[in-house]
Amino acid sequence: MSAPPAVLVHHDQTMLARSAAARLVTRIVDVQAARGSASIVLTGGGVGTAVLAELAASRARDAIDWGRLDLWWGDERFLPSGDPERNETGARAALLDHVPVDPARVHPMPASDGPDGNDPEAAAERYAALLRAASRPEDHGPVPSFDVLMLGMGPDAHVASLFPEMPALYDERPVVAVRGAPKPPPTRITMTLPTILAAREVWVIAAGESKADAVRLGLSEAGPVQVPVAGARGRQRTLFLLDRGAAAKLPPGLERIASP
Numbered sequence: 217m218s219a220p221p222a223v224l225v226h227h228d229q230t231m232l233a234r235s236a237a238a239r240l241v242t243r244i245v246d247v248q249a250a251r252g253s254a255s256i257v258l259t260g261g262g263v264g265t266a267v268l269a270e271l272a273a274s275r276a277r278d279a280i281d282w283g284r285l286d287l288w289w290g291d292e293r294f295l296p297s298g299d300p301e302r303n304e305t306g307a308r309a310a311l312l313d314h315v316p317v318d319p320a321r322v323h324p325m326p327a328s329d330g331p332d333g334n335d336p337e338a339a340a341e342r343y344a345a346l347l348r349a350a351s352r353p354e355d356h357g358p359v360p361s362f363d364v365l366m367l368g369m370g371p372d373a374h375v376a377s378l379f380p381e382m383p384a385l386y387d388e389r390p391v392v393a394v395r396g397a398p399k400p401p402p403t404r405i406t407m408t409l410p411t412i413l414a415a416r417e418v419w420v421i422a423a424g425e426s427k428a429d430a431v432r433l434g435l436s437e438a439g440p441v442q443v444p445v446a447g448a449r450g451r452q453r454t455l456f457l458l459d460r461g462a463a464a465k466l467p468p469g470l471e472r473i474a475s476p
């Protein structure tokens with residue numbers, strides 16, 4: 217069972233990123249209080265990285281016990297370590313270099329100069345094995361039940377590196393390689409929909425009018441092969457966190473204004 221989405225609309229991208237960062241602090245603190253440690257899946261892209269920068273800039277970040285936090289990635293561009301296009305590089309610059317995370321609990325997807333060399337299939341399997349090792353009996357599956365899994369979204373409705381109509385959308389394995397992605401770079405690693413669906417909470421975060429059609433379709437009954445974001449749902453909660461541009465084509469009555 218997954219949760220139907222709730223939609224929150226913010227005035228602009230800055231308010232959206234700030235509010236998502238505040239929401240993330242609250243969620244992590246609550247989970248750490250209840251269960252000891254929390255697990256979060258990061259996303260790349262413009263808004264995803266802006267959320268991390270807002271978190272780094274917020275005084276509230278000190279409420280998080282950074283040593284009791286596992287950080288994963290939903291997808292990665294398969295490029296050499298440190299490449300500015302890698303989602304990991306952006307996340308480190310925006311947040312991880314500024315907070316006392318436990319390096320052993322930061323789990324970037326492998327780079328193309330990593331242990332598997334330039335073999336994205338092997339790198340994807342390696343990441344799947346890492347997730348399997350981190351999953352506990354109560355997760356009832358091959359991946360942890362992430363507390364929050366954040367997703368940016370493209371104008372084509374892709375999430376993570378799950379692009380419309382591509383084979384990864386039919387794949388049952390937890391993590392797979394993607395070749396020939398329509399958005400550069402063409403070679404990527406991505407969590408698949410079954411892994412996304414295992415998260416307790418999924419947050420789709422999108423800004424700008426170029427995303428408005430994809431948001432509308434993502435909230436419809438569209439199939440996930442044509443509209444990947446329509447398949448992105450959390451077990452307990454699904455949030456669409458939007459700015460006014462991305463919310464411009466919502467069906468009437470759906471939006472809840474978070475910062476007018």
Ligand SMILES: O=C1O[C@H](COP(=O)(O)O)[C@@H](O)[C@H](O)[C@H]1O
Pocket residue numbers: 259260261262263264291292293303367368369370371375376377399
């Ligand atoms: O390529 C990617 O794009 C999406 C969305 O990026 P945005 O810049 O349009 O917000 C991102 O979520 C994904 O992680 C990334 O690899």
